[in-house]
Amino acid sequence: MKAVSSQRKQLYKLFRYSKETEALHVRHITGCDDKTEAKELTASQAKQLIASLTTHWAYFDKNNQQHSYILSLLRQIGWTKSSERYGIIADMDRLSDFLKSKKSPVPKPLQNMDSTELSTLINCLESILGKKYGAK
Known part of the structure; x- marks a missing residue:
């Protein structure tokens, strides 16, 4: 049907x-x-x-080093928001929307990605960071 x-x-x-x-x-x-x-x-x-x-695609595993590095990259890129409790934090909603978009190199939830797919996402975020700061 x-x-x-x-x-x-x-x-x-x-x-x-x-x-x-x-x-x-x-x-x-x-x-x-x-x-x-x-x-x-x-x-x-x-x-x-x-x-x-x-559903929200940006749930992190705090014990996964690649997930921790992605959090770091989000803060460096400037994908952050204010939290009364924690101050400036990474914007998980923005990451979730990015993962669902056509711009995402791996269109699937973060928890469902294997290490190779996480590496691909990390390379993409590093590229965004490089473009933000004018790296060649």
Whole structure:
């Protein structure tokens, strides 16, 4: 059974009406490079994708050194926000939105990434840092 209209409308909003983001997530959820549109999803795939995109993707494991380094990079890049309790902290919402976007090198939740995928994300964040400070 194909995804219903209400599911597709919700997905389009979550994709921010970007065809590239839509294609990225549809390919990822179906495992098929030929499928690039939400209308090609089954109802269960659409439900799974909606659940995935509405959850927070930036949960950290404090015992993982790569996760700690990503936190450090977020602060260096300036992806921070104020917290009454802790002062200036890394902006997890911004990282979650980035991981869900077409700009992310690994479009999946941080907790689901293996060490190779985390290295790819780290390289991307280091590149952003380098561009911010004019490194060549």
